[in-house]
Amino acid sequence: MTRRSAAAGATISQVAAAAGVSSATVSRVMNGRATVAPDIADRVRAVAAELRYRPSNSARNLSLGRTGTVALVVPDIANPVFQQVMRGAVDVAEAAEHRVLVAETAGRAEREVEIVREARSRCDAVVLVSPAVPDQELRRLLVEVAPVVLVNRTVPGASAPSVSVDHGLGLHLLVEHLLGLGHRHLAHLAGPATAAASPERERTLQDAVRRWDDVRVTTLAAGSRLADGYAVADDVLETRATAVVAFNDLVAFGVLARLNETGVAVPDDLSVAGFDGIELGSFATPALTTASVDQADLGRRAMTRLLDLVGGRTDGDFGLDVLEPRLLVRSSTGPVPPARRPARPPASRAPRAALEHEPAHWVVEGTGARLHAAGTVLARLNDGSATPKVHSPRPFLHPVHTLAGFPVTASGSVLHRHQNGLSLALPDVDGTNHWGGRTYVDGQGPMLLMDHGRQEVDGLSVDPDGLTLAARVRWTGRGGDVQFVEDRRLGAQVVPEDETWFLHWHSTLVPERDTTLTSPVARGRPGAGYGGIFWRLAPADETTVFTDAGEGEPRVMGSRTPWLAFVRRHGQSLSSVLLVQTTTGDPHPWFARCSDYVAGGPAIAWDAPLVLPAHVPVDLGLTTVVVDRGLDRASAARLADEALARRA
Incomplete structure (x- = not known):
């Protein structure tokens, strides 16, 4: 038998x-x-x-007494966001041997209750995504159809757990990014009136208006679909705003389509940003800047909590599980057009009195970090993981601001998409491009090769005093081999009485094998000895560059001096960025641009290959002094001495 x-x-x-x-x-x-x-x-x-x-x-x-089936109710099954939520939910349900019944409300709040009731009658439980019914009616419904989990909706006192997105944080990241690029008039394309995220987003925008006395936000009723963005694009142009924040990525795609038809250049004439981070955003033309949310993870979390309810594996906790968006800077956003730049300074982001009572401190947030001072953010660290491979993904600081709020860094330039804020970038490490973009080939010129490497952050921590951020960074070559292991430390000090703050960068790189660094100059390209700790600076009305040996790009490029200064004019106001080399030994040559774009940093392999022995640590150091006034040679030299003393 x-x-x-x-x-x-x-x-x-x-x-x-x-x-x-x-x-x-x-x-x-x-x-x-x-x-x-x-x-x-x-x-x-x-x-x-x-x-x-x-x-x-x-x-x-x-x-x-069960069916083994759970329901997923969504407003719009054609929306890629809800498709990703569904994908994550189905993955969890299938692993637990449950089937998923999907129902769509087509965004019609009046039919939502009926559809949810019918779905629950056929299933053991319900995941209810972005419901539009009023709070009071939703509370009654949740009791009736329990067990149920809400997604993207919170209801005070509800008898159901909820998984949601911090929409306020996502919009704050987008607004901060656009203000850092110099934009002061934003067009906000609002979603449906019934969207739960709308009040939170509106509060974030109003907060920006209160904090910046020269910021204007024009809100236009749009919707949530591609056609809604297309339809409202002409109204956006009428506002004369310099940047658009759309309700979601689909609306942003519609705006881009109409702007393309009308001959409006993005981002040269108008910057456009979305929300959600759907996959299609990286394939748009131009690629879409967005606040990205892992929608599949949203679905996974919701289904996990639902199955815990069904199986009795819960303590009755009906709390809120919140996902934090992250900023993906792509090519649809750029600096405000020169003719539209404000002639007066922005409102102070970090008042002196507040700075004296709250020193700068780093805060780790997910895979990134932010530098706080007096309730504002002076700098953000992005891990760079979402950067396309052709741009040599690496961690970078952006946006960075002066204490008065002037933007210091630029990111996502149309001509130099691989240059993002402040980063450590090398053009040739044993044949791997850690700079991004094209590789200079002797006799052929710049060529787009598939030779790009990647820097990955293995871990972040903050020293007990809060002033220093420590990162472990792994450099991998074009073939996936590890080339360097780097210990990176970013220290910060604020001196409010001097309208100044200091950023201390120190990296120790350990080569895994004998390694050769090369620059394009060594391959025959004049004036292209770049490679090292590198600043891509935000545009200003006027910028000058000088060292203790001379002024202007021709005099500065390739000079071996301890410090280099950029002085920038914003209307009637001045700010300065002073770079001070802190590496032991003779200074490296400076790479500095001030004509078609503004950038600079010490170049560690200027005009000849640099061979690094295996397992021998290499130290790189640069202290940057960010000042809300103009510097001359004498004051720059004094600050450079102070920077070295503070670094020591």
Whole structure:
């Protein structure tokens, strides 16, 4: 009998007879109930395995009073966001041997309650995504259809857990990015009036207006679909705003399509940003800057909590699980057009009195970090993981601001998409491009090769005093081999009485093998000795560059001096960025640009290959002094001496 059952599949009666128990006992064991003695349960499971017994799902569900099916109710099944939520939810349900019934409300709040009730009548539980019904009606519905989990909706006092997105944080990241690029008039394309995220986003925008006395936000009613963005694009142009923040990525795509038809250049004439981070955003033309949310993870979390409710694996906690968006800077946003730049300074972001009572401190947030001072953010660290491979992904600081709020860094330039804020970038590490973009080939010029490497952050921590951020960075080559392991430390000090703050960068790189660094100059390209700790600076009305040996790009480029200064004019105001080399030994040559774009940093392999022995640490150091006034040579030299003293 055993052989025949093993081949054909045993019945519950055969398992019961072989184990010397009743069929009811076998049923209780296979359903995971704890009312059977452990030794008997072990014997039943062993016999079931030997006979290859597989309980009937329908019979098991019948005995448990369940269908084995859960419902997922979404507003719009065509929306890629809800498709990703569904994908994550289905993955979790399938792993738990549950089926998923998907129902769509087509965004019609008046039919939502009816559809949810019908779905619940056919299933064991419901995941309800972005419901539009009013709070009071939703509370009653949640009690009626329990167990249920909400996604992207919170209701005070609701008897159901919720998984949601911090929409306020996402919009704050986008607004901060655009203000850092110099934009002061934003067009906000609002979503449907019933969207739960709308009040939170509106509060964030109003907060920006209160904090910046020269910021204007024009809100236009749009919607949530591609056609809505297309339809409202002409109204956006009428506002004369310099940047658009759309309700979601689909609306942003519609705006881009209409702007392309009308000949408006993005981002040269108008910057456009979305929200959600759907996959299509990286394939748009231009690629879309957005606040990205892992929508599949949203679905996974919601389904996990739902199955815990169904299985009784919960303590009745109906709390809120919140996902934080992250900023993805792509090519649809850029500096405000020169003719539209404000002639007066922005409102102070970090008042002196507040700075004296709250020193600067780093805060780790997910895979990135931010530098706080007096309730504002002076700098953000982005891990760079979302950067396309062709731009040599690496961590970078952006945006960075002066204490008065002037933007210091630029990111996503149309001509130099690989230059993002402040980073450590090398053009040639044993044939791997860690700079991004094109590689200079002797006799052929700049060529787009598939030779790009990647820097990955392995871990972030903050020193106990909060002033220094420590990062472990792994450099991988074009073939996936590890080239360097880097210990990076970013220290910060604020001196409010001097309108100044200091950023200390120190990196220790350990080569995994003998490694050669090369610059394009060594390959025959004049004036292209770049490679090292590199600043891509934000545009200003006017910028000058100088060292203690001379002024202007021709005099500065390639000079070996301890410090270099950029002085920038914003209307009637001045700010300065002073770079001070802190590496032991003679200064490296400076790479500095001030004409078609503004950038600079010490170049560690200027005009000849640099060979680094395996496992011998290499130290790189640069202190940057960010000042809300103009510097001359004498004051720059004094600050450079102070920077070295503070670094020591």
